[in-house]
Amino acid sequence: MKRFANFSRTVSATPARWQSITDPAQLPGVFAKAAKEGHTVRAMGAGHSFTPLVQTSGVLLNLDGFQGIEEVDALTHEVTFRSGTRLWQIPRLLRPYNLALANMGDIDRQSLAGAISTSTHGTGLAFTGFSGMVSGLRITLADGTEMRASPTENADLFQAARVSLGALGVITHVRLRCVPEFMLSAVERVEDIDQISKSFIERSRSTDHLEFFWFSGTSRALVKANTRLPAGISAPNAPGKVSTWLNDELLSNGALQAICTLGALRPQLIPRLNRLAAAALSERKHTGQWYRVFTSPRRVRFTEMEYALPLESFGTAFAEFRAYLAKAPAPVVFPIEVRTAAADDTWLGIASGRPTVYLAVHRYVRDNVPEYFPAAERILRRHGGRPHWGKEHSLGASQLSALYPRFADFQAMRSTVDPQGLFLNEHLRRLLVEEV
Numbered sequence: 001m002k003r004f005a006n007f008s009r010t011v012s013a014t015p016a017r018w019q020s021i022t023d024p025a026q027l028p029g030v031f032a033k034a035a036k037e038g039h040t041v042r043a044m045g046a047g048h049s050f051t052p053l054v055q056t057s058g059v060l061l062n063l064d065g066f067q068g069i070e071e072v073d074a075l076t077h078e079v080t081f082r083s084g085t086r087l088w089q090i091p092r093l094l095r096p097y098n099l100a101l102a103n104m105g106d107i108d109r110q111s112l113a114g115a116i117s118t119s120t121h122g123t124g125l126a127f128t129g130f131s132g133m134v135s136g137l138r139i140t141l142a143d144g145t146e147m148r149a150s151p152t153e154n155a156d157l158f159q160a161a162r163v164s165l166g167a168l169g170v171i172t173h174v175r176l177r178c179v180p181e182f183m184l185s186a187v188e189r190v191e192d193i194d195q196i197s198k199s200f201i202e203r204s205r206s207t208d209h210l211e212f213f214w215f216s217g218t219s220r221a222l223v224k225a226n227t228r229l230p231a232g233i234s235a236p237n238a239p240g241k242v243s244t245w246l247n248d249e250l251l252s253n254g255a256l257q258a259i260c261t262l263g264a265l266r267p268q269l270i271p272r273l274n275r276l277a278a279a280a281l282s283e284r285k286h287t288g289q290w291y292r293v294f295t296s297p298r299r300v301r302f303t304e305m306e307y308a309l310p311l312e313s314f315g316t317a318f319a320e321f322r323a324y325l326a327k328a329p330a331p332v333v334f335p336i337e338v339r340t341a342a343a344d345d346t347w348l349g350i351a352s353g354r355p356t357v358y359l360a361v362h363r364y365v366r367d368n369v370p371e372y373f374p375a376a377e378r379i380l381r382r383h384g385g386r387p388h389w390g391k392e393h394s395l396g397a398s399q400l401s402a403l404y405p406r407f408a409d410f411q412a413m414r415s416t417v418d419p420q421g422l423f424l425n426e427h428l429r430r431l432l433v434e435e436v
């Protein structure tokens with residue numbers, strides 16, 4: 001039987017049935033059949049979550065056959081997409097309308113429904129994650145009813161469904177607030193880690209999209225600042241081929257793969273490998289179309305934990321984390337990534353109700369560092385951190401309910417729209433139902 005495996009190959013499953021959805025009209029029949037057979041149903045996007053969100057021995061829905069644009073409002077720039085649309089398809093789909101997404105994360109492999117369902121985000125204090133850009137959606141509930149939800153129609157369902165982990169139903173259409181096409185001017189600089197960590201929040205207020213990557217145990221961080229420019233501007237700073245290649249390779253691809261492999265085999269070399277990688281980071285400037293600058297390929301198999309903190313906690317939390325890394329016997333060869341987002345008003349959005357700074361720790365899949373993520377989690381939780389829904393964490397319902405003012409409302413909504421738990425798996429029960 002065909003197996004499911006996520007991006008990092010850390011989650012796998014053998015569903016009883018893979019079901020391809022090409023028309024939302026199939027869903028009521030699929031749900032009824034699954035319920036009759038005693039199966040649960042999970043919808044998947046690209047399988048890029050690190051947590052077992054789509055793990056199932058029941059029915060796994062694939063919406064790759066339901067992609068593209070359904071409607072464009074030229075006046076408001078709102079675009080309704082079919083929910084299986086992959087993010088990498090969106091620039092091409094929006095080009096005829098001269099529109100763009102307001103922001104993107106590091107990669108573009110995810111499906112639109114997958115990205116909004118876990119509160120996926122990029123960086124920029126004036127920009128929300130994907131869920132904050134949603135102005136309406138359509139979702140098919142467990143009993144086969146199709147519901148439309150927006151701020152003015154089924155408003156509670158709208159606030160809940162925009163970040164809902166596939167636990168409320170299957171989202172079939174997503175209306176996004178898009179923006180006029182734009183270019184990004186990118187400046188990448190190597191800075192002292194003390195300097196960028198102290199000034200990061202302040203500088204994030206005056207830079208459109210600011211983030212930094214830091215190889216632990218070194219003093220050098222790569223700071224990326226992207227500034228928005230009108231579309232069509234000529235690109236004066238084409239990236240130098242060598243520096244483009246080197247930074248991308250070091251942060252996410254071939255060179256990182258090589259040092260990760262070496263570090264996993266010979267952990268005693270890790271501090272030296274981190275120093276080597278940090279020393280090779282270089283400065284560059286370039287200008288390009290929005291989607292080309294926001295995203296880049298990620299070819300190294302890694303797994304990740306990311307916590308979202310209130311802005312005011314960043315200084316102390318990051319200092320504590322650095323103090324831990326200074327003592328930790330086996331840090332990893334993988335840069336730590338720090339980003340920001342504007343607050344949104346979804347019930348379970350990771351940046352819901354508060355402007356947010358994200359701190360992400362990664363681990364090459366073959367690294368043997370069982371203490372690393374739990375230690376990072378302990379520190380980040382002490383500072384009010386909320387875990388990314390699609391990335392590793394150990395929290396259950398009772399801990400999560402303390403982090404989200406509307407958590408009980410979400411739970412009540414879930415029991416109302418799916419009383420039999422058609423869309424629950426073990427992981428979701430732990431997150432949303434059971435007290436731990």
Ligand SMILES: Cc1cc2nc3c(=O)[nH]c(=O)nc-3n(C[C@H](O)[C@H](O)[C@H](O)COP(=O)(O)OP(=O)(O)OC[C@H]3O[C@@H](n4cnc5c(N)ncnc54)[C@H](O)[C@@H]3O)c2cc1C
Nearest residue numbers: 045046047048049105106111114117120121165166171390
């Ligand atoms: C290499 C890499 C880079 C990443 N970069 C970032 C980043 O920059 N920023 C960030 O925030 N995250 C990032 N992530 C995390 C990733 O964006 C999220 O985990 C995202 O949810 C994955 O999308 P997906 O399409 O693979 O969805 P999946 O992982 O397949 O599913 C995610 C959730 O969406 C639900 N879902 C999918 N389709 C539907 C539907 N039609 N209706 C209802 N529910 C549905 C699933 O049931 C599940 O709960 C990254 C992950 C990887 C592997």
